[in-house]
Amino acid sequence: MKPEHITVEMCRSEALDYRRGLTSELDEMWSFVQSKANPRWLWHAIDHHTGTVLAYVFGRRKDDVFLRLQQLLEPFGITKFYTDGWGAYERHLAAEQHQVGKENTQRIESKHINLRTRIKRLVRRTLCFSKTERMHDLVIGLFINRYEFGRLL
Numbered sequence: 001m002k003p004e005h006i007t008v009e010m011c012r013s014e015a016l017d018y019r020r021g022l023t024s025e026l027d028e029m030w031s032f033v034q035s036k037a038n039p040r041w042l043w044h045a046i047d048h049h050t051g052t053v054l055a056y057v058f059g060r061r062k063d064d065v066f067l068r069l070q071q072l073l074e075p076f077g078i079t080k081f082y083t084d085g086w087g088a089y090e091r092h093l094a095a096e097q098h099q100v101g102k103e104n105t106q107r108i109e110s111k112h113i114n115l116r117t118r119i120k121r122l123v124r125r126t127l128c129f130s131k132t133e134r135m136h137d138l139v140i141g142l143f144i145n146r147y148e149f150g151r152l153l
Helices: 013-022 063-076 087-092 108-117 133-147
Strands: 022-033 035-046 053-059 076-081 098-100
Touching: 022 063, 022 108, 022 133, 035 063, 035 108, 035 133, 053 063, 053 098, 063 087, 087 108, 108 133
Parallel strands: 022 076, 076 098
Antiparallel strands: 022 035, 035 053
C-alpha cells in the first residue's frame, strides 16, 4: 500500500454528525392538574447539538402518548435517540438507534429546570396549579411556542 493510494477525509465533529443524521434527546416531565392524583406529563424531544425543541405532546406516561411524539418526529429523520431508559422508549425505538444514559440527556434536563423555574404551575409545591387539562396544556404550550419557537399565538 502506497501513501498516494490512501484517501483521508477530515471534517469537524458537528459536520460528521450532520452527515450521519440528526440526534435527539427525549424525555418526559411530570406535573399535575387539579391534584397530584391526576398527573400530566410533558413529553418532548430536542436536537442533541443545538437544544432546539423539535416536538412535544401532553398526556399520561403511557406508550400511546410516546407514539404520538414519535409520529411528530418522523419527518426529521432522526438516526439516534438519547433517553433515560423509560420502558416506552425501549419498546418502540430500535436498539441501534437508542442509547440510554444521563450523560447525553443533560441539555433536556436543563430545559426541565428552566421550565419549572419560569412556569409556577410546574413547581412541585405550589399554590398555583391548573384546574383543567386544557388550561394546563395551553399555558405550557404557549410558553414553549413563545420562547422556543419565537412564535406568539
